[in-house]
Amino acid sequence: MATKHEQILQYIDDLPIGEKISVRQIAKAMNVSEGTAYRAIKDAENKGYVSTIERVGTIRIERKKKENIEKLTYAEVVNIVDGQVLGGRSGLHKTLNKFVIGAMKLEAMMRYTGAGNLLIVGNRDKAHEQALRAGAAVLVTGGFDTEEHVKxxxxxxxxxxxxxxxxxxxxxxxxxxAIYDQLIKKEIILVEDILTPLAETAYLTTDHKVSDWYRLKEETNHSRFPVVDRNTKVQGMVTSKDIMGDDMETPIEKIMTKQPMTVSEKTSVASSAHMMVWEGIEVLPVVDDANKLQGMISRQDVLKALQMIQRQPQVGETLDDTVTSQLVVSRGKLKDESTFRCTITPQMTNHLGTISYGVFTTLVTEAANRVLRGYKKGDLVVENMTIYFIKPVQIDRVLEIYPRILEVGRKFGKMDVEVHSEGVLVGKAMMVCQLIDRH
Incomplete structure (x- = not known):
């Protein structure tokens, strides 16, 4: 039985695109309190069902597929530019495929303006009208209004x-x-992109017995299964260690590991990898907000995804990408020793004009990881990092980073990193990385 919250979300999801909703309307339609309706609408907004626009209200919008995430809706544009909707409110749910800056004569402007575009222009009423007739939306800059017939x-x-x-x-x-940020989000692989769906997931229920575990193991050739109740809510995990020495008639509920670690569909693969390495977990149940089983991910799924990420060209550039792209490899004084050089740019500094702590951490981590990857093939997850000290380094100074391997095991690596500038030691750190074996 779905909860009231879930019923409201389903009700909103079933509404036609472009429909305007309110707390009072939802409360009345679903026979719930306004507080319950408000919480559900906020959740719907987080899930991408609706968009709230100042002076307009909350509008049902089309949920974007990940491949189209970089396409903004006009409703999102209104929020981005702190805009006011002068007309055409019923079209706010539509997406724009490109924007055109109208800094040219009208005839030339119209050659570049077509259906699905957004024309950005000042107080040129004729251009507003022509763009609308061409199938484009209009963004009037400078706070200007437009004529009534255009509205x-x-x-x-x-x-x-x-x-x-x-x-x-x-x-x-x-x-x-905003589009650039969406492109970066598009590149982040989430659990929902790699999970084994519920229909293909083998699981046990709290009513099952140890004999059912053996049967499922025989059918699937797996030994780790989530345990759910009658509502498919995850109650535990059961593995070969749990059933060892138990009678065939022993209830699974008695021997399972309760309150297992889970992830949601929106959890990033990188976070899942860290969780698996840190906790020594081979599989993770994927659940929704109500803790209902949605599928499973395995360590192998995560490894394949991480390898795919490394092979993919990046479209959006993050702050980390900007910082680490400045690292230049140079040979160290000793044989097989690698050092890294980096010039401090204005973007890397804090308000005092010296290197920021975040940039320092990023540079140290990247340098250490590059060296460690040369010794141990695989993917790395930083488990712990200790910065012993860091001295101010100003703009345009060159950093020399010396990562040194202290110890490398089968599943971990320990690094010592010294940072110099103009021959002076300006920072020192130690980090421990977990190594994810690709096999």
Whole structure:
């Protein structure tokens, strides 16, 4: 039986795209309190079912598939640019495929403007009208309004016309940044991308016995299974260690490991890998918000995903990418010793003009990982890092980073890292990495 919260989410999900909703409306339709309705709407917004726009309200939008995540809806554009919707509210759920800056004559502007576009332009009413007729939405910069007949046209065509107080350059930068951020999100592999779905997942119930474990093991050739109740909520995990020496009639519920570690579909693969390595886990149940089983991921699934990430070209560049791209490898004084050089750029500094702690940590971690990968093939997860000290290093100074391997085991590596600038020791750290074997 679904909870009230789940029923409300399903109700919202079933609403037509573009439908406007409110707390009072949902509370009345679902016969719940306004507090319950409010919490469900907020959850729906987090899940991408709806979008809340100031001075407009909450609108049902189409959930984006991951391959289309970089495409913004007009509703998202309104929030990004702190905009005001002048007309065409019913089209806010639509997505834009590109934006056009209208800094040219009208005829030239229209050559670049088509259906699904967003024209960014100032107080040029004729351009507003022509863009709408061409199937494009309009973003009016400088806080200007537009004529009433243009607003009516926007309503008729269900194409938003938005006003923002920012100038054209600022608005374009803000939208471009938002698209760029979405591209980075698109590259992050989540558990939902690699999980074995519930229909293909072998599991036991709390009513099963040890004999059922043996039967399932024979059928699947696996030995680790989640245990669920009648509502498919995860109650435990059972492995060969748990059933060792137990009678065939022993209930699974008595011998299972209760309250097992789980992940959600939106957990990143990197986080799952860290959890598996840290806890020594081979498989993880995937659950929803109600702790209902959605599928499983294994260590092998995670390893394949991590290897795929390394082979994929990156489209969006994160802050880590920006920092680590500055590292240049050079040979050390000793044979087989690697050192790294990096010049401190303005982006790497704090408000005092010296290297920030975050950048220092990133550089040390990356240098150590590169050296460790040369000794031990596989994927690395930083388990622990201790920074003994760090001295201020100002802009344009060159850092020399000396990672030194202290110990390498089958599943871990310990590194000592010294950081010098102009011959002076400016930082020292030690880190321990867990090694994920690819086999």
């Amino acid at each position: 009516k046209l926007a309503d008729e065509l269900q194409l938003p016309i938005i006003s923002s107080s920012y100038d054209t350059f600022t608005v374009a930068t803000m939208i471009n940044r």
